[in-house]
Amino acid sequence: MLQIENDAFHMVLIYGVDGEKIISKAFAKMHSNELHGVKKFVIHVVSPVGNVYYLEYLRDLIRNNIAYTIIIRYHGDSPRDLEGLVKELNDNALYVVSRDMVEYRSILAKHGIEPMIAEG
Amino acid sequence: MKGFEIIITTDRTMMSNHHGKEFLGFMATGPAIGIPEKLWMWIAAPKIKTDSLGRPKEAPYGLRKVEAKLVDAGFNAAIIDPDYLHKHLDTMKVLMIGHHDFFAYGPPSSEWWMITGKEPVNRVYFRRLMESPIVKKAKEKGVKIIVGGPAAWQWLWELELWRKWGVDTVVDGEAEKIIVDLVEKALNDEPLPHYIYVGPSDSPSIEEIPVIKGASVNGLVEIMRGCPRGCKFCSVTLRPLRYIPLEIIEKEIKVNLENGVKAAILHSEDVLLYGANGVKPRPDPLIKLHEIARKLVPGSLAWSHSSLAAIKYAEEEYKLVSKLMQDIIMTRQDFLGVEVGIETLSPRLAKIIMPGKSAPYPPDKWPDIVEDAFRIMHENLIIPAATLILGLPEETASDVAITAEMFDRLKPYRSVIVPMFFVPMGVLKNRDWFRRNLVQPEHIEVMKKCLFHTLYWAEDIMNKFYLKEPHLTPVRLGLKLFMRYVKWKVSKIIPKLEAKLRK
Numbered sequence: 001m002l003q004i005e006n007d008a009f010h011m012v013l014i015y016g017v018d019g020e021k022i023i024s025k026a027f028a029k030m031h032s033n034e035l036h037g038v039k040k041f042v043i044h045v046v047s048p049v050g051n052v053y054y055l056e057y058l059r060d061l062i063r064n065n066i067a068y069t070i071i072i073r074y075h076g077d078s079p080r081d082l083e084g085l086v087k088e089l090n091d092n093a094l095y096v097v098s099r100d101m102v103e104y105r106s107i108l109a110k111h112g113i114e115p116m117i118a119e120g
Numbered sequence: 121m122k123g124f125e126i127i128i129t130t131d132r133t134m135m136s137n138h139h140g141k142e143f144l145g146f147m148a149t150g151p152a153i154g155i156p157e158k159l160w161m162w163i164a165a166p167k168i169k170t171d172s173l174g175r176p177k178e179a180p181y182g183l184r185k186v187e188a189k190l191v192d193a194g195f196n197a198a199i200i201d202p203d204y205l206h207k208h209l210d211t212m213k214v215l216m217i218g219h220h221d222f223f224a225y226g227p228p229s230s231e232w233w234m235i236t237g238k239e240p241v242n243r244v245y246f247r248r249l250m251e252s253p254i255v256k257k258a259k260e261k262g263v264k265i266i267v268g269g270p271a272a273w274q275w276l277w278e279l280e281l282w283r284k285w286g287v288d289t290v291v292d293g294e295a296e297k298i299i300v301d302l303v304e305k306a307l308n309d310e311p312l313p314h315y316i317y318v319g320p321s322d323s324p325s326i327e328e329i330p331v332i333k334g335a336s337v338n339g340l341v342e343i344m345r346g347c348p349r350g351c352k353f354c355s356v357t358l359r360p361l362r363y364i365p366l367e368i369i370e371k372e373i374k375v376n377l378e379n380g381v382k383a384a385i386l387h388s389e390d391v392l393l394y395g396a397n398g399v400k401p402r403p404d405p406l407i408k409l410h411e412i413a414r415k416l417v418p419g420s421l422a423w424s425h426s427s428l429a430a431i432k433y434a435e436e437e438y439k440l441v442s443k444l445m446q447d448i449i450m451t452r453q454d455f456l457g458v459e460v461g462i463e464t465l466s467p468r469l470a471k472i473i474m475p476g477k478s479a480p481y482p483p484d485k486w487p488d489i490v491e492d493a494f495r496i497m498h499e500n501l502i503i504p505a506a507t508l509i510l511g512l513p514e515e516t517a518s519d520v521a522i523t524a525e526m527f528d529r530l531k532p533y534r535s536v537i538v539p540m541f542f543v544p545m546g547v548l549k550n551r552d553w554f555r556r557n558l559v560q561p562e563h564i565e566v567m568k569k570c571l572f573h574t575l576y577w578a579e580d581i582m583n584k585f586y587l588k589e590p591h592l593t594p595v596r597l598g599l600k601l602f603m604r605y606v607k608w609k610v611s612k613i614i615p616k617l618e619a620k621l622r623k
Contacts, residue, residue, distance in 0.1 A: 002298060002301050002302060002305065002313070002316075003301050004297065004298055004301070004322055039319060039320075039321040040319065040321065040322070042313075051283065052279045052282050052283045052314065053279050053283070055276055055279055055282075055314065055315065056276075056279060058276075058315075059276045059277070062273075062276065062292075062315065062317055063273065063276075065317075066317070066319065066355040066358060067319060067320060067358055068317075068319045068321075069293075069316075069317060069318055069319035069321060069322045070315070070316075070317040070319070071313045071315070071316050071317075072313055072314050072315040072316075073311070073313045073314065074314055
């Protein structure tokens with residue numbers, strides 16, 4: 001992890017081809033009163049869309065938030081990859097997942113994590 | 121000497137001093153038109169001299185800053201000309217590539233591309249670099265590739281190439297605070313983030329910005345970062361305003377001089393706002409800055425950018441432009457070049473898209489500000505390369521008609537005026553759509569006026585000021601030939617285009 005990531009707010013986005021609604025949830029969260037004053041975000045992605053192609057969904061989020069530092073990390077495409085990430089981050093991150101990604105949600109549930117759910 | 125572990129490079133269009141004439145670099149943003157590509161490239165971006173290891177005599181300033189930061193942190197890093205990467209293949213562990221327009225999506229590359237239908241040479245040469253056997257070999261042996269610079273965002277639209285070329289990390293924004301840490305992680309083979317956008321809160325302080333170690337292209341030195349104008353759409357204005365202290369500017373000019381570059385380009389978003397009171401230029405810091413630069417630099421001084429409002433204010437309040445030019449700059453040269461932005465001559469549109477640009481004057485006075493600044497520059501032998509933006513989202517036909525009408529007020533003033541199209545990203549991959557839907561008859565009128573104005577004054581500029589050095593005679597002749605070709609070609613194209621648009 002880079003030093004600038006230490007004091008950032010961490011979000012884990014889990015999305016497939018329906019990425020837009022996850023991203024818009026994340027966008028709303030970044031601008032919420034609750035996160036007022038946060039200037040730095042690390043966005044961890046687990047997505048079956050695949051390595052670098054998942055970034056297509058993040059273009060607008062990056063380009064429309066030039067007031068923040070944003071670091072994007074990709075952790076893989078499978079529920080197992082998510083499990084590895086959860087072990088690393090525990091509940092020190094906000095998880096956003098689509099309702100229809102059942103397998104991924106069950107991993108989060110197994111670790112006692114309550115994610116933000118985007119409706120399918 | 122062994123090779124370097126960290127190689128910083130760019131493609132041929134960027135690794136050049138453009139014959140010592142910054143403006144010729146603009147040709148590297150277009151495709152070769154009317155002449156063979158090799159000749160085009162020789163005019164626009166000739167190879168730079170290097171040492172035996174491939175370290176260029178001059179290199180882009182942004183690359184120099186990255187190099188300095190890494191060298192100061194103790195890394196074995198150097199800028200290497202793209203033709204010499206093979207010399208470092210055995211030692212290379214990280215390959216860092218910078219560019220101001222990787223994929224030709226920025227202005228004016230995208231506009232050239234749209235109009236001619238041909239890929240600009242900067243895109244062509246960048247692709248050739250990435251697909252060269254040496255970069256492929258480097259990737260195969262596990263070299264980490266980190267790319268960055270003002271065009272970093274373009275990678276988000278080229279995911280296929282990102283994956284194909286195996287780019288590890290894209291860095292967007294001021295890199296000083298993260299680059300050492302990132303390279304360390306790359307050397308330790310730790311997982312790297314795919315994308316880093318460095319926001320204003322992570323902008324480096326003056327103390328964190330290193331002094332360059334080798335010469336920058338044409339002696340460019342930064343005098344400030346940030347901009348106080350506060351335009352809503354601009355990331356520069358969000359960043360803290362930092363004036364580089366005179367002693368640091370002096371040090372960097374000396375680095376350039378020691379490395380054989382006898383000129384200096386003072387770089388800022390708005391040179392006349394160095395040490396300003398908000399958007400109001402102040403004489404004292406500007407006079408001191410120019411006195412130091414003039415004392416040190418035997419060749420020509422240039423300004424990278426200036427706002428037209430600052431030129432008008434500085435002259436009308438303090439006669440400052442005349443003072444700087446007559447008492448300081450012109451003691452060793454006969455003109456000064458600068459890039460300025462007109463963008464529109466419609467006060468309505470100016471109010472919408474750039475309300476801060478006219479400050480301290482109101483945006484409805486924008487056409488007068490432009491004309492006054494052009495007159496002041498003409499009288500003081502400042503030659504601006506100006507931009508106009510066509511096709512902005514809220515532009516109406518009447519805005520463009522007003523721009524065309526007001527344009528005539530600029531006719532008497534020596535300048536180059538380049539129209540640029542605001543091209544939405546989604547449109548870039550559909551050039552026919554652009555030609556059919558975006559270009560309107562009013563745009564053709566403005567483009568014609570820009571072209572004839574520029575051709576008229578370019579002849580005058582070349583005869584009296586530019587490319588006068590005997591060794592540049594072939595370049596001057598090449599350019600004159602190109603201008604003749606453009607005139608001929610335009611006389612054929614415009615009637616056809618107008619007839620098409622009337623249908």
